[in-house]
Amino acid sequence: MTDWTSGYVADIGYTFGYYHELNPLRLRLAFLNAGVTPPETNVACELGFGQGMSINLHAAASVTQWYGTDFNPSQAAFAQELALVSNAGAQIFDEGFAEFCNRKDLPEFDYIGLHGIWSWISDENRSIIVDFFRRKLKVGGVLYLSYNTQPGWASMVPMRHLLTEHAEVMAAPGRGIISRVDAAMEFAEKLLATNPLYLRANPQVAQRIKSMKAQDRSYLAHEYFNRDWHPMPFAEMAEWLAPAKLNFACSGHYLSHVNGVNLTGDQQAFLNDIPDPMFRETVRDFMVNQQFRRDYWVRGLRRLSNVERIEAIRRQKVILILARTALSLTAVGALGEAKMHDNIYSPILDVLTDHRVHTIGHIEQAVAKDCLKLAHILEALMLLIDKGAVAAVQEDQVIENAKLQTDRLNLHLMNKCKGSSDISYLASPVTGGGVGVARSEQLFLLAALNGRKQPSEWAQFVWEIFAAQGQSIVVDGKALPTAEANIAKLTKDATAFALQQLPILKSLQIA
Template identity: 60%
Template sequence: MSDWTAGYIADIGYTFGYYSELNPLRVKLAFLSAGLAYPEMGNACELGFGQGMSANLHAAASVTQWHGTDFNPSQAGFAQELAGISGGGAKLFDEAFADFAARSDLPEFDYIGLHGIWSWISDENRGVIVEFIRRKLKVGGVLYISYNTQPGWASFAPIRHLMTEHAEIIGAEGNGIVSRINGALDFTEKLLATQPMYARANPQIAERIQKIKEQNRHYLAHEYFNRDWLPMHFATMAEWLEPAKLSFACSAHYMDHIDAINLTAEQQQFLAEIPDAMFKETTRDFMVNQQFRRDYWVRGPRKLSKLAQAEQARQLRVLLVQHRADVSLKVTGNLGEATMQDHVYAPILNTMADHQIISLGQIEQATGLALSQILQAALVLIGGGSVVAVQDDAHIAKAKKACEKLNHYLCNQARGSHDISHLASPVSGGGISIGRFQQLFLLARSQGKKHPAEWAQFAWQILAMQNQTLVKEGQTLETEEDNLAELNRQAQTFSEKQLSIFKALGIAG
């Protein structure tokens, strides 16, 4: 492997994933829930942006000026292409962290984001990143960082080490990383079949290997097979970030804010008696067996008064992005599945059922519920994907053109691939999940086709040219009639249920 990779997997591209936690707009609700002031996001930076989907969707869908780097030139090239198409202004580079940090043309940032990359790089690069944050993150600025953590990885880390050793020693270099991953998984499965004492002490390992075998090999290559791989305790992360003068703000994973679905009453009481906030966070990781943390850190936290917190919370705007009847009242936390309180959630959802932008203050007036109940419901509903936060009208208007350009290009890409499953929303300031066929239906509409049957026929012509067919309930549809029937069903559902929502999100005209 070439020296420029520094031990990082570079012979296979990362997935085209989008990570909503990187959207700066999400900071507002999390910070208000924690009683903290949040900055306006003028300049933002993503380090290790992969294929650049998050950076480009956020740049197109907001007025925030994005910068970023990813040292893989193939990935950076694709990301730069998207930036040019949208005109969103993202300035994206293919430089190593040290080279990027040395640039003289970078502004100070209100927001810096790293998704996952921290766990897969060397201590040398971690040091470069911390120094970059120290120099470039503004006072009051926010760092989003997600990383593999302990104790959740404690039982699986030895197997991960075994798999990477197999890929390095036994796997043939010339066969490529996918072949070596498959070989390592097969070897591990055969080892576990011998009932080693390790497997007896960790009975959940076999099931986890089975789940891993079903995952995308591009994802597995980057998640497990880099030379540098380190799940880090929360307290260790705090030590790393101390030179940058960062304080832990709160979790970026909204569901973490809801103690009732994650901690027993006894655990909540136990944590409440711990006086040190940082040690409390470490202890909580043991209670939930934390494996992956998604956190906000801030350079100079400022507490809001109760009055300011309430006033700012009332101004937050949201939008329901599912049909009212389709919103599940079930929510899953560390304790398992729980049912949301109908007397709280029903009036909130009924108030939002017309898919119009509404503030939390307006919901408060319409329902008579306490603001604290509405704030918690917003965390749950946004965290579950039923609702999105909404940016200012002026920002929505400025972002529309770039979103239209980017979305048209992405929908065109859906003709030949299902790799990309998000489009840009000027309303949410970020990405919205939308499948390949739905993208093709939007493309058909943009070409003047008005009826669901026309959209289905348009999609089928594209698939048939490539000898592609649909899969329904695990079965491949063989005939043209069956494929068209399924596409017609999906197009009709899209017309009746989804199109109005995509219009509300500014994705469909």
């Protein structure tokens, strides 16, 4: 019988995650920072969309026409449900790469995104996908591709093989993937407890196994237990993409753009002496022990003049999407934790703290009295975007056109939160993508939409939902014992939500 899974874990669904890097709007500032011409994105595609949260949030929150596929029919069915609700026109398929990539009815794309797919598929599927890039990515179009890479994964490769072999060889017949994952993790711990020479040569593996045990089992199954798993060095990735005429543009990981938190002065000088930009990326991966790359590639890279670059940066709109009181002014790069200088960040945040839309040019004018230059502002915004505190903003007409779509989708997602905490994002027409909103906060919004006006009424609304399912609020690992205690905690949370988060969600046109 044909194995339609192609060796990929399919007996358990993927998590309902959302990935900001897949938002085409996000690439603009990264390109401008790198001096590369950003494209307009009218038609986009996501390959391997999992549960379809990203493709649907991006389709609903923009005017971009989206296409995508995921071979898992249950995941594709959920994604199609969301697409029908938003009525944003996303074309969702449940086809494998070979079938989808050879469809005759697909347009050419301005943007193609794959998040975490490349490392878990066969060389045969990689060849199919590269040919798809060659035929279907427009000249000037952008590919976003994230993948496991070396040298950061080098020490873990043998352990990963051991885990998957245990799951295949030692598991009792009929045991599900979650049971096999747990058994393999337990076996790995017992092995490491014997202090093998492998552990002595690779002591970091013990910490990785420990951190894995704390992670969601669905995530672990998809991350580590597929038949194919290949951390690929950057140079090898470049060789794979060469037939599609793709050039590396820049990292999609905003933190990687800030050398000061990732590289020492000596390392920066060493890299600057390497004339070949591709080899420079390879060497940089050794310096930061890179294990996961998030990269933009372009078919026909064009450089901006310095004048064009600065003018485009100044026109870019941004908004603060996190309460300032919740923002920690630290950044964790390859060199460890670094303090973000208050004399730079405070003036910028003073401008943004109204949670309104501002152009970078307006910020530049407002902080000129603080002797901050455009370069300071741009680096600060790159770090703030990486921290999820700031987001790029779409044009007014796009926001207006997308608003009805996001309203429909968000109402559907909030209603799903009545019975599950799986989904923790809603769509913003302002940012063109998803914004993190916890289950209780979504239910507070739903209460308001159902005519409850005060935080105390929102709390009662949420408690009625929880109580009907035998659920309680958990504080410090313990469920609150009485209805009164639960309602009191929910009222406190709802009051804080009304004061802090609700005004931000209104600015993002979610509430």
